[in-house]
Amino acid sequence: MSGRPVIAIAGLACETSTFTQSRTLAPAFRPRRDTEVIDKYAFLHKGTPLADAADWRGALIGHALPGGVVTRASFEELAGEIIARLTEIVASTPHLDGLWFDIHGAMCVEELDDVEAELLRRVRAVIGPHVLVSASMDLHGNVSRELAHQTDLITCYRMAPHEDAMDTKERACRNLVELLAKQQSSIDSRLRPYKAWVPIPILLPGEQTSTRVEPAKHIYAAVPGVEAVEGVIDAAIWVGYAWADERRNRAIVMATGWDKAAVSTGAEKLAKLFWDSHADFEFVAPTGTFKECLDTALASPARPYFVSDSGDNPTAGGSGDMTWGLTKLLARPEFKDASGPKVIYASVPGPKAIETAVEAGVGATVTVTAGAEVDNIHSGPITMTGRVHSIKHGDENAGTEVVLQVGSVFAILTKLRKPYHKEHDFTDLDLKPRSSDIVIVKIGYLEPELYDMAADWMMALTPGGVDQDLVRLGHHRIRRPMWPFDTNFESVPDLTARFISLSHEPLAGPDE
Template sequence: MHSRPVIAIAGLACETSTFTPSKTLAPAFHPQRGHEVIQEYAFLHPGTSLANIADWRGALIGHALPGGIVTRPAFEELAGEILSRLKDIVASTPRLDGLWFDIHGAMCVEGLDDVEAELLRRIRAVIGPDVVVSASMDLHGNVSRELAHQTDLITCYRMAPHEDELETKERACRNLVDLLTKQHSSRNNRLRPFKAWIPLPILLPGEQTSTRVEPAKHIYAAVSRVEAMAGVIDAAIWVGYAWADEARNRAIVMATGWDKAAVAAGAEKLAKLFWDAHADFKFVGLAGSFKMCLDTALASSSRPYFISDSGDNPTAGGSGDMTWGLTKLLARPEFKDASSPTVIYASVPGPRAVETAVAAGVGATVTVTAGAEVDNIHAGPITMTGRVHSIKHGDKNAGIEVVLQVGSVFAILTKLRKPYHKEHDFTDLDLQPRCADIVIVKIGYLEPELYAMAADWMLGLTPGGVDQDLIRLGHRRIRRPMWPFDTDFEPRPNISARFIPLSHEPLTGPDE
């Protein structure tokens, strides 16, 4: 190894629902290349400890807003560029020592299964078997046996909401540098840790597995205790991704380390905690029909009262294009005039509606039609007449945003779909969510800023591509039995550790 190890960075991340009709194209990944990749991560900036101890080389990374399945041409375009750039990196250095594989783990591509493992197989063909690969993932990703095999180190978030995203990615990089240092000191570039992998027949939505509440709270609290065991490098629990239909979609526990017995014991401890609690997972908050949510909010004295329109959550893989929630809201007589309880609704895409509102200007009264250009399964386009309250240009995701006041409802319309997670997402539009009576957001569990603003909230069990009622979605390819699709588990599932062969060894045996 050189005085400093040479480490490449590559990866594609997109959480994709196979139950939503939208498609994800290459530009949605906002690909970053070369030095742009390094700039993306504060812990790799010049002067940081990680920057000082390794030579980091950006190939290409792309992080797309969750949505529908990625088209095959989009994947091939981006994957092809990753391989080309990695070839250039390999050619430019006497030796490539490591690769940080920055992925989500729930990307689906037309005509391909287990696409993160497929991408890493292609990468391995370029970088070779001796390069150490460390992967960082979302805990809502999927870890197939093949992906576990192709990696040498692997970790994921330990919090949902994902307040530890950067911490997790930095941990993946530090683990990688530590392993390369250990290789160098032992003069054995084939030195690799043991990898224990345990699949669990559980597939739950994130809204039932938030680490804010039990039982996920105590299960994930145990991860750091396992990681602290002598001989263990890392431990991780993946809930899996509930809104895609592939054989890999299920919960997974993994541990890596130098002491085989400790690695197995740690993984089995976490797997037992998860399985023993599998029937105890409930929604993270009070949940009910959209009607029940509105009735409860109107009857409550808590202000602002937040409601999650969860079935079309664009940060879980929903199209974000559905009008079902807004249609039901505007049909309610309680919000018909400006003196009624104030409601903010975020949001519905409508490029032509936005164009009309922008042309008319703030203060104008317009009639526009928006939504359901992609996802019209449950409701068609919605036509509204209202006053243009505000206009904003230049948003990274939405492009242009318009607020239309219809009665006492302030409906956010966008040129392109956008998630609303921050207070400034509203205040930038001259909206004051803290002063509103009700705020309705296409989301699942509330992100930290929304959660802090909400005096109270409910999870609306609404239809869409990320419907919380998994059973009515119609999975056909997941492994069975699987909780909650099945309730009879006799005999008890095998939750013992399976050791995955090292990445440079052949993967044999059944794919459990």
């Protein structure tokens, strides 16, 4: 390698629940190609240190809103385009030196397991075994032994909520650039770091492992200290993804670096911290049934009082179109009259309801039916009569949004499902969450802006594709024993570091 290294960028990201009825199609990934890939990341823009350090070539990346399993045809379409574009990049340059693998780590595809590793296998067939690969992931992703093997560097977020997402992606790119520079200055151009991998038999939802609270707070706080040790490049802890049923789904610790002893010691330290706290993980907020949460909210003087309708959270993999929560809410006598406590509910998709409301216009009274077009296991479509409070067109996720006032409930209906994480998501619809009595959102832990707005909050343990009661979902393929599915461990699990063979060598050792 001479001059600036050439680095390609590719990856697909979607957090998918195998317990959700919906299916994710190729357009949901909103693919970016060529320079669109570079445009997405400010740290690669012209004039930045990373942009100056390498020649970055965008192949294709796609990031879909979490949801149901990706169809095989959709995956093959997108994976095929990635391979075709990487083939063109390889052909257009004298040397391809690196690849940034931009993924989430919890994508499931029909008829395939461990699909990120499968995609990278296909990528390796094009770019070759000696091109350095650096992967960035969500901490709710899964790192199989095969995925660890196919990569040279790998890291993940250290915060949940993920306020450090861009920092993590930038770190993955910086580590790659630095490794390429080290290779260039070395006699051995195939120099690779050690990779220590430690599987931990724990599989918990993000709502029990938020880094805002203990024990995840102190566990993740230890990561920078391990990374700072001489001879260590990176350290990372994956909680894993709890709402998919594959053998790879579990917590993982990895450390990479040049000092084998330091890498091993650091990985084992983090794994022990995690396991030692396995019985201490609790939900990030008080929990209860939907009824208990509403009763508590009504009795509390705290305003606004937020309630998470957690079972159908579209940013964890829920279908987002369940009507169970809204049906229960509208059945409550406290909200039958417009003078009752002001409640915002976000949200339920209903394309036909949207058409009716838009045609009638703001101020009109309409009767519409919405929801349960995909997920009708727990409740069917809901029919409501109310006043059209507001209409908004052009949302990047929802398309069109309508607020329907039914009694004192302001129900947000959408053409397509949408997460509600920002204050402007509400104020853009002429809603004032800060002066409302209760705000109900399909979410797990509250995202930062909601958390800051909430005077108090509870998480409702509602049914759905991302049900917080993992045991009742019916996993049958995950490894056992696994906490909290199994609570009587006869001994401490083996938390010794497994060293993963280099990406250009055959994978050694069983996929424990």
